[in-house]
Amino acid sequence: MATIDIHVHTEVHHHDDHEEHDHHGNFWTSYIFCQDHKVIAKQFLITGMAWALIGGVLSVIFRLQLGFPDAKLEWLRPLLGGWLTSDGKIDPEFYLALVTMHGTIMVFFVLTAGLSGTFSNFLIPLQVGARDMASGFMNMLSYWFFFLSSAVMFTSLFISTGPAGGGWTVYPPLSALPQAVQGSGLGMTLWLVSMALFIVSTLLGGINYITTIINMRTQGMSFTRLPLTIWAFFFTAIIGLLSFPVLFGAALLLIFDRSFGTSFYLSDIYIAGEALPHVGGSPILFQHLFWFLGHPEVYIVLLPALGITSEIIATNSRKPIFGYKAMVGSMLFITILSFVVWAHHMFVTGMNPFLGSIFTLLTLIIAVPSAVKIFNYVTTLWKGNIKFTSAMMFSIGLVSFFLTGGITGLFLGNSAVDIQLHDTYFVVAHFHLVMGSASFFGMIAGIYHWFPKMFGRMMDERLGSIHFWMTFVGVYLVFFPMHYIGIAGFPRRYYSWTNFETFSSFADLNMLVSIAAIVTLSAQFIFLFNFFYSIFRGRLASANPWDSNTIEWTTPRHPKHGNWPGDIPTVYRWPYDYSKPGAKEDYIPQTIPYSETPESNLPHENELIKLEMGNTGAIVIDEKKH
């Protein structure tokens, strides 16, 4: 242990040599092609917010069709132009494009890049005590690949044949044949190019996150003293690194099928009056490859949000997070299991039923660590002293969504029950709550909580409350009714249900859902106003506005590139010493040694005081060597 500490220390010391980089760069090097992790995080954040707005608007447009099927949407013509039919309704093919782009944008551009990109970049160096990421340059490349990818995807929204329209899962043959749907022409090509760039960006980021967490922790920051945020980002990066390349492979083969006449996914197809030459491929192969990323992707989206809220809930309950080890353990278990449950998306695709049995078993096992996490969250609230900051309320919202949406996984994961529910609105309700809304709330909570560190000012808490209540109630009103619609058998991705007697009811609930969606989207403008207004005119933030223990709050109000003006602080304890009996304050930051808090130390912590002295000794020896 001691040797490790010394090793870590030399690492730290090395960085101390060129302490705060005082940048005298111009606008381009300090804001655009910047290598400072904090600036890159903000770039990811702003881009992610722009995408969230686009994704949200797209969803409201198709909700208009579903909630008000008879409405004339002529007033949307300036925006949609030819995508409206002559009688003022949304073109059915464009409807599919809307659904597809909403999914792609939200899953990848908002909740992967916007969430992980922002908070992994911002928090990893600040919370482990590093000057910057392991490779600032790679980190910058990661953002710019994401930007390129965004540009390509954004362009695809405006081409004449429309963006990809085969669903965000882009199952071939639909996505491979331009004859099948317009969006499978140029739109799909751009989708694939954009995703390839996106994967490069994710990998560059992920390698950096992992390296930084393993190699660049400050002295004393052992793995067991890492905040849960960092654990979550660590696992997320590992999942991404292992699963995104598989999507890259899947996309590459799809490109071959589309452009070079191969038959990886295509076989026995007769379309548009001709039999295609493809023989021997299998569309199921694509589904396996896609979901090998697609399912871990759920956890790539969710784990950072869970990490962020663990931190926020502990801080604002003024209590240690309940079961730190169980939290880490369950995240590790989820990480491992996330790789072996993918085929539960494919129970009724014609996959071998025996495989279905295996995946039912593995899928329902993953419910156990998820349940443990929920219990730990709830117990953390128990006997706390809860401050309802906006961040805290959004975190409680996340736990609520995680519970509501997660529990329906028990239905869908069970293959026999899934037969009826597969591809109905029950699934839509399930994943929008457990993955979409929960992760979105984690992201928003993170923004409220770390805004003071990002911009040196506070966001308005009152607007934050209004934003929370409108969004929280709004999201429930959007997604909860979908359970009923799903149990009634309504299929997903339907432009209209009027062709079927079986699906002729629920016009009322669908209208309610659409209205709730519009209200929820409007509430986000309160947030946007609050965000941009507070950047410039918000109340000045104090150094540690939430009385938090983690070390990012020991930096100055506006940390420069390099984060700490002097030495990087040494860490002496875990980050959750809140309301420790005997302590004067209800928090003890990680940088306070046990030797300074004899009144609150637990018996085994008193023994650690000796080690703390040892560490100081190591510094002396180390400096002599230099």
Added chain:
Amino acid sequence: MMQIIIGIGVVLVLVILFMIFRIGNLVGLVEEVKTKVGSGNKINAFLFMAFMVLSLLLFFWYSFAHFKKYTLPVASEHGKITDDLFWITMGICVVAFTIIFIAMFWFTYKYQYQEGRKAEFVADNHKLEILWTLVPAVVMALLIFKGLRVWNDITGPASKDAVVIELVGQQWTWTARYPGPKDEELGKIDFRLIDPTNEFGLDLSDKNSFDDFKSQTLHLPVDKEVLLKIRAKDVLHSVFLPHFRVKMDAVPGMQTVFKFIPKKTTQQMRDETGNPNFNYEMACTEICGKGHFSMRFPVVVDDDETYMKWKNSQESWLKQNPDYLKFVPANLREFAMIKSGIAPDNGSQQQGVVQSVTTIK
């Protein structure tokens, strides 16, 4: 003009909201100096409690009051079992959900910030952790056990005398192909033989294809095991029979199957639901392009007698398209004409029809 007025109105409202926000902000600054946690904390705690109570009431009220509206009557044997499993799972989930939901929001309300109080330093409790790992694990094991047994039964092989029907998905219609009553065997198909008339791609060198017939309605016999053989011609589709709890993708290049036993005829269902216009329907549940939402296929369940009557009255595909006799190998042509019903099954007229066919050629 109207638009300009509305525009000005919207701007005015926004400006007023902004002013209110500014004033609130300044007042807040003054308050903030006195206490660190403002009155907003109490309000939010109360709102969480109110949210919990109201949302649970709404949830239980709607679930009971509108039960009929969101549940589909079930009309197949395995459907009853999967429905049972669904409602068992629902029972477990609702109990667990309600307890955790109440606990969470109750703690949120009860342990709201109070000046001078200190939170309790509870970092972990191994007994509790083990307990709430084991309880979900055991419940999960029971659900898996029951689920897998049902799943194995549903996906197991169909019995030999099951009624075989082929369903073919294409953009954006379904067609059904029945083996003719003469051989009860579906003929071979090949996607390269598909043309606008031969939409199944029937391989007419196979004897079994001669009496196969096409149907634009899915007719099913009640109380008999039905084996659906499913395929697609262009992109993925998915067979969804909501009342029978049947769903299976149609995949180009790969045949998929689903077996089930319809338990109620259309007429029985009409009587039971009190809806004289009730009809079974089949839908597509795999995104397949612009007409995805319109792939309705009517379904009729008849008693055995009516079903057989209907089946025997259908003309074979070959009889409807006698031009295609030319694709039948010469040595089988006569047999084909008899089996498809082009020629009545007696010696005297046969000769004549053969001649007429050859003259056509």
